[in-house]
Amino acid sequence: MKLDGKVAIVTGGAMGNGLGIVKVFLKYGAKVVIFDYSDQLDKTINELNNQNVSGYVVDIRDKEKVKECVQKVIEKYHNIDVLVNNAGVCKLVKFEEMSDEDRDYHFDINIKGTWNVTQACLPYMKNRKASIINLSSVTGPMVADSGEVAYATTKSAIQGFTKGLAAEVVEDDIRVNAILPGYIRTPMVEKMSKISNPDNPESVIDGIANAIPMKRLGNIEELGELAAFLASQESSYITAQNIVIDGGSTLPETMTMGV
Numbered sequence: 394m395k396l397d398g399k400v401a402i403v404t405g406g407a408m409g410n411g412l413g414i415v416k417v418f419l420k421y422g423a424k425v426v427i428f429d430y431s432d433q434l435d436k437t438i439n440e441l442n443n444q445n446v447s448g449y450v451v452d453i454r455d456k457e458k459v460k461e462c463v464q465k466v467i468e469k470y471h472n473i474d475v476l477v478n479n480a481g482v483c484k485l486v487k488f489e490e491m492s493d494e495d496r497d498y499h500f501d502i503n504i505k506g507t508w509n510v511t512q513a514c515l516p517y518m519k520n521r522k523a524s525i526i527n528l529s530s531v532t533g534p535m536v537a538d539s540g541e542v543a544y545a546t547t548k549s550a551i552q553g554f555t556k557g558l559a560a561e562v563v564e565d566d567i568r569v570n571a572i573l574p575g576y577i578r579t580p581m582v583e584k585m586s587k588i589s590n591p592d593n594p595e596s597v598i599d600g601i602a603n604a605i606p607m608k609r610l611g612n613i614e615e616l617g618e619l620a621a622f623l624a625s626q627e628s629s630y631i632t633a634q635n636i637v638i639d640g641g642s643t644l645p646e647t648m649t650m651g652v
Contacts, residue, residue: 395625397422400470402463404453404510405480407433409579410528413613414477414620419443421621423475426466428453428510453480453506456513463513473517475624478507478527481547483581485540485588496543503547507554519565524624527555529571529635535643548573552635559633568632570623575639576601577611604648606641 401418405411406427418425419441427434427448434448447469449462466473481503486495507527518525529552532538533545552571559569576582578598586597602609619638622628637643 394422395627396475396621399423399474399624400426400466400472401475401477401624402426402428402466402473402510402514403477403479404428404506405431406448406477407431407437409581410574410577410613410616411477411479412437413577413615413617414479415441415446415617417614417617417621418475418624419445421625423624424470426470428459428462429480453510454501456509459509460513463510463517467517472521473514474521474523476511476514476518476523476525477620477624478510478525478551480506481528483541483544483585485585486543487540488542491543499543499547503544504550504554507551511558515562515567518567519562521566522626522629523567524628525558525562525567525569526620526623527551527569527571529555529573531573531575531637531639531643534573534635535637555635556633563632568623568628570628570631570633571635572616572619572623573635573637573639574616575611575637575642576605577613577616577638579613582610604642604645605639606644609640611638611640 396418401423403411403415403425406415407429415425424445428451430450430452438446438448451458451462453459530548532541533548534552537545555569555571586594589597616638
């Protein structure tokens with residue numbers, strides 16, 4: 394029960410990677426509050442069937458609404474020990490065809506949304522051995538595919554955000570780290586697969602798996618376990634780091650060379 398008694402906010406926790414994080418946090422005893430604007434939120438909370446999970450419908454682009462929801466968390470629990478900035482979007486569009494609206498959709502959620510939630514939570518995390526965990530990606534900092542320019546840009550920005558923030562808040566006993574997932578089987582990945590091949594999206598998933606040394610995509614609970622480690626005192630001497638979880642997908646130098 395390494396998170397026993399800790400209060401954690403997880404953005405985008407109604408599905409995908411966020412749901413994996415929520416499940417694992419609950420397993421280790423945390424009190425979890427989900428911030429999400431998905432219609433899935435109430436269903437997820439009901440299915441989890443755990444008294445230690447609750448949620449608020451909030452669009453993290455709305456700074457005032459974020460502040461309002463953070464205040465509700467403080468009224469209920471009085472403090473925040475862990476913040477996981479998981480909420481993010483990816484829409485495959487070629488750069489030359491990308492509208493300003495599509496660009497801003499990525500920037501406003503992936504960067505500004507993360508900024509808004511962190512700024513609202515930070516005053517309540519000081520001197521509690523607290524942890525902030527940002528979801529970046531191997532996409533942008535390490536690799537990229539066609540159509541991912543906006544997403545890659547935002548996920549690279551999260552690395553800079555992590556480093557800069559970690560330097561500022563270390564004196565407040567707050568650690569800040571980033572997780573860089575490769576391909577985890579989530580609704581986002583499945584949606585992107587349908588865009589890539591509407592007639593046979595599963596062939597896209599199979600192709601991804603075949604290119605990964607472990608020959609599979611990760612699952613959301615595996616990512617949740619890494620987040621729980623970074624949220625706990627097991628990682629008490631780790632800050633400002635970008636930790637990859639990708640089944641070795643960024644390992645191969647080529648697809649043909651080797652013995």
